Amino acid sequence: MAYKNYKQVKAIEYQNRQKLLAVNPGLNNMSGIYFLTREDEDGFKYAYIGQAKDILQRLCSHMVGFQHIDLSLKSHKLYDKETNPYGWKVNFKTFPVSQLDEKEQYYIKQYALAGYQLRNKTSGSQGQGKKKIDEYKPSRGYRDGLKQGHRNASREVAHLFEKHLDYKAKDDPPNRYQKQAMDKFEDFLNEYKQPEDNGSIDTVKTEVDKYGRTVFPG
Numbered sequence: 001m002a003y004k005n006y007k008q009v010k011a012i013e014y015q016n017r018q019k020l021l022a023v024n025p026g027l028n029n030m031s032g033i034y035f036l037t038r039e040d041e042d043g044f045k046y047a048y049i050g051q052a053k054d055i056l057q058r059l060c061s062h063m064v065g066f067q068h069i070d071l072s073l074k075s076h077k078l079y080d081k082e083t084n085p086y087g088w089k090v091n092f093k094t095f096p097v098s099q100l101d102e103k104e105q106y107y108i109k110q111y112a113l114a115g116y117q118l119r120n121k122t123s124g125s126q127g128q129g130k131k132k133i134d135e136y137k138p139s140r141g142y143r144d145g146l147k148q149g150h151r152n153a154s155r156e157v158a159h160l161f162e163k164h165l166d167y168k169a170k171d172d173p174p175n176r177y178q179k180q181a182m183d184k185f186e187d188f189l190n191e192y193k194q195p196e197d198n199g200s201i202d203t204v205k206t207e208v209d210k211y212g213r214t215v216f217p218g
Contacts (some may be wrong), residue, residue: 016063017056023078024090029054032094033103036062036069037116038076040086041180046072047116049108051100055092069119085177155192 020027034055036048048069052058062070072088079087095103112118161167167185169178 012064013060016060019063019078020056020059020090023080023088024092027056027059027090027092028094029056030094031055031097031100032092033100033107034059034090034092035107035111036073036088036090036119037111038079038086038088041177041184045116046119047111048072048119049104049111050120051104053097053100055094059090068121072119151192154188154190158189158192161189 031053032051032055034050034052036050037046039045050058062073064070077084077087079085079089093103108118108120167182169175169182171178174182
């Protein structure tokens with residue numbers, strides 16, 4: 001029974017290796033930093049940065065794990081230009097093991113400053129200098145400003161479409177992604193009509209859209 005389970009585990013690992021290599025054929029078993037990134041239908045960008053002594057092996061473990069990023073990989077799956085344009089892309093840079101802590105912290109901060117919503121829980125490293133990721137997140141005042149700007153844009157654009165414009169999908173009938181895009185656009189046009197929340201931190205942290213995606217994760 002144990003041998004049978006071992007064969008099954010290895011078979012799953014092989015399949016996941018092939019899936020990862022299909023996204024990035026350059027992946028290897030060297031040490032370095034790996035970057036998981038995706039952009040959703042609304043243009044929100046997400047990232048997870050990790051370090052590994054064996055990059056491809058570590059990525060395979062994410063495919064079967066139960067950490068937050070592992071579950072997101074299972075939910076959104078890997079990127080495919082034709083069938084899954086909102087899936088996770090995979091990139092990497094090789095570095096000696098002695099540099100992994102330093103490089104991981106560096107790239108986590110760079111991606112945070114570039115506007116990615118990080119799926120990391122800490123600022124990286126396996127030892128000294130490890131901090132919670134919160135210090136890289138925008139302040140609540142910044143988020144409030146973004147939300148108000150979004151509502152103002154919704155009002156102005158809705159007015160233009162009500163008076164002068166119309167919209168439709170490129171295909172008739174629309175495909176699944178076009179239908180989702182049209183639904184989101186209609187939600188955007190109606191956003192300014194929705195009552196504003198009370199501004200509490202809890203409300204901001206738990207806001208989700210109709211597809212269950214967190215718009216302003218805490």
